[in-house]
Amino acid sequence: MLHITTLHYLVLGAALFLLGVIGVLTRRNVVIVLMSIELILNAVNLNLVAFSRYWQGIHGPTALHGQVFAIFVITDAAAEAAVGLGILIAFFRNKETVNVDEVNLLKW
């Protein structure tokens, strides 16, 4: 079998990123749109960690900047999920729907 290289991880990350983009652009259900965003963030994370390993190979074992960045992205994802779901609940309470294309008013 082939040896697994950084490129393999990048291709996988790209595939997940595309899936996430398709989900965001086509689905109506807000919850699934939010989950697709998580998918995108994860694809990015995968790339970051793969880059980190590559970087380690060049700059030695302490060059973990990619992993640190991934941790920041996870933090960001947690914040995004909390606020996003909060907005979703507020939206559902007012419109009794979870469909994103029915969000056509900025105020009601």
Add this chain to the structure above:
Amino acid sequence: MTDPTSLSPLDLETPDKTFLDANELVINMGPQHPATHGVLRVILRLDGEKVMGLECVIGYLHRGVEKIAENRTYTMFNPYVDRMDYVAAVSNGLGYCEAVEKLLNVEAPPRAQYVRVILTELNRMASHQLWLGTHALDIGAITPLFYTFRDREEILKIFEKYCGARLTTHAFRIGGLQYETYDGFEKDVKTFVAFVRPKIDEYEELLTTNRIWLERTKGVGKISGKDAIALGVTGPVLRASGVKWDIRKALPYANYKNFDFDIPTGENGDTYDRYLVRMAEFRQSLRIIEQAVDHIPEGSIMAKVPKVIKPPVGEIYHSIEAPKGELGYFIVSDGSTQPYRIRVRPPSFVNLQALEVMCRGQLVADVIAVIGTLDIVLGEVDR
């Protein structure tokens, strides 16, 4: 939102605003539910875990006891009353026998009165023990159940020795007792009193100062004395709200006026106070039994009662203090051997009315605690 504790009737048509403004969760608690003490069905309207309102549905154990009475003679109906509050059958029998005696205008002889008091008070303790065990079990403490049942067994043994039955005792007859006490009855009762006194301390050790028990019961299911009277609540539930009302003192029957005992009352009318009141009643019952068992007079056990009981035309209401509250019998006689109508005022049925007032605005877990603290027996509620 309206004040959840206000006394407004349950309105199932217009639901209150809830979380997410969606319709609230409606849950059927019962009739098959481990904590509704039988076949009570409670329709709960919940906002999350908060009770917005509830409705009791009863009748799953209805056997038409009152109707049966109209086709039975007064003597034949006597065993039926045992089946109403089956954990306090002796009290039921006492109330019925005394009501008919009052109608006949006879009085049971002193010896019978003493034995009646002893058995009734023993039964009160048995009933309270069952209440304590199941109430604690509902709140999650499983151990007291086994302790109380262990000690209740001793009471049932005395009943069995006395009249052959453990639960539906049918201990009394109209006009007195059917059986003379067995040899060693007094000794058995005294042994039991000595046996059970430390056991009550044991129950209290497990619960009274237990922090979780305090948190689960203090301030839960509060009802003011005024509300309680308005709803007709009686018994320990009323006394825990600070109303000193005990029929044994207020309208003495049997020979309770010969005994020295206190009426324990609470202050806050919450579940914890009801618990304390009942625990105090254990000790008061022991006091009464101790006084009675030492002074059982000699003599006959049956008053002069005609072979065929044919009360004069008239009506009578007689109530006693059953373990759960005021147990009343309203008997209408048309002069025949069968009662024209018997109406029972069961304490559980009336106390159950307070459930909604006590539960509004509380949590689901509190509904369980309140059902437990009301000490209902569905056999009596549904009759």
Add this chain to the structure above:
Amino acid sequence: MHALMQYIQSYLDSDKTPGGAGNIFWATVYILLVFAGLSVAVIAMNWLERKILAHMQVRLGPMRVGPHGLLQPIADAIKLLLKEDIIPAEADAVVFWIAPFIVVLAAFTVFVVVPFGPTHAITDMNIGILFMLGVSSLSVLGIVTAGWASNSHYPLIGALRSSAQMVSYEVAMGLAVVSVILMTSLNDQSTGTLSMIGIVQAQLAQQEWFIFKFFPLGLIGFGIFAIAMVAETNRAPFDLPEAESELTAGFHTEYSGFRWSLFFLAEYSAMIAVSSIAVTLWLGGWLRPFPNLLVAPPWDLVFSLFPAITFLLLAAMCFYNTARMPKHPLFKVQTIGLAGFGVVLGLIGLILFLPAVRLRVNDIFWFSAKVAGFMYLYIWYRGTFPRYRFDQLMKVGWKVLLPTGLALLVLTAFVGMRTELWAELQGVWRR
């Protein structure tokens, strides 16, 4: 054959865990051993819980199946496996089907890093404790989906309660754990570590169980964890998700037979798992009692005799009860069975006297004994306490345990760094 023996011998002399040494064969053997041991522990726990609870409640507990009901758990297991597997018509069949497996997987996977001894662990991860907390928190997913998939109100409320409860207590739990991780680094001998084996070795190096370190800070952290772990495993007095008097059976109301038994298995193995965390972090893991005071070689010998003596005592108990068995012919099989069980226990006890075996299982014995102590506590709680109400539970979690945990963390850092802080302050003063 000789090569195989050499292979085995080479491992026995190794000072690494099989996972750490990259030894797949031994890792597999260890996985099988740990999971077999875990299953036996769950079965034993089932019997012990019933018996201990029964004796607390002045009754006998199981007495019919086997002598003193010893075979009762096996009979129950057979019954559960043979029961009809019911999936409610309105349930979401796929999710309903998967949910118990998530819970079981989460509960079993954590044992990958549990250190039964310096070399007796499947593997030693750099992130051991983080892995344990993370994977054990996955069981909440199974519980939530189980409650949701049942499509019924009681399971749904049970699932919501359970998820809220587990998520909130994880926070307090995490803070207590972090205070221990600080303790591993706050000394001269060792650097900080998240590895489960590393934490115990830090306690060995510092000659102190962390429950006693920075007294009373270690004790407070242990207390927070001990409370949070009961809530985390949904046991009395925090067993609201399955409060039988309120929600019939909570999230597993609709489950029956095999699937229900998976939840049961998961609950008990999760109890063992969190107890293992507590033992590893605060009670010195596999270290024997008094590793700092009674260090002379004779003491080593004395403590290494404990496993054998324990098994002999258990055997003696069996023989005593055999003698007390009714002499009626109906009890003949039971008497023989109990005597046989005693003989087996006694034989194990005798084998444990052999020095080669004795020294090797000593670690495992002390670890298991400490975990067993926690298991007894679980049963004791269940026999004693009433159940908390949901809001009170949340209050305890967020308003008591969380602030205490935060304060503990800060205090531990300050106490641990006091000399450096003092030096720093003096430097500032001089400037």
Add this chain to the structure above:
Amino acid sequence: MNPAGMIPAGTNPPVATPFFFYLLAAIMVIGGVMVITRKNAVHSAMALITTLLAQAALYLMLYAPFVAGVQIILYAGGIMVLFLFVIMLISVERAEKERQFNKQWPVGIVAAAALGGLFIAVYTTTTKGRALFPEGRMTYGETQNTQQIAALLFDRTAGQYMFAFEIASLLLLVAIIGAVVMAKKRI
């Protein structure tokens, strides 16, 4: 270059790496497809959880155990529980019966396809795609990973990300307040 020779002494050689990589990659892609195609949001969430766990395993393969642990404890154990919680609060049944895809889905597909084409172009057509990330770089054991990340985050001398870390904590605080305000019944 011989990849196995790159492993420093003392660490274990990776076992069957390609096999596990392709297995986990397949799980992740299938999970991702399930996330965006399922009608029922709970099924989507389950698929996403599977994807996230597989990704945690990939992190372990990339010698990033700490990130893997954070991934499990935060993503799978925290964020996804939040998602499931919210899905249960809002009614799933009705959303299931409605149209699943919005009106501009063809545009979305085209845009995504264009992006995919871009990726493919970058990774394949240019010779630099391969040359950019030469394979067989040295790998390191995970023995000190957590400590090194901590050093990057907190260390006095080597800690470059201290400020970013503080900003992240501020972000979390803002998120907490935002979530509470949003989810409150009445503001």
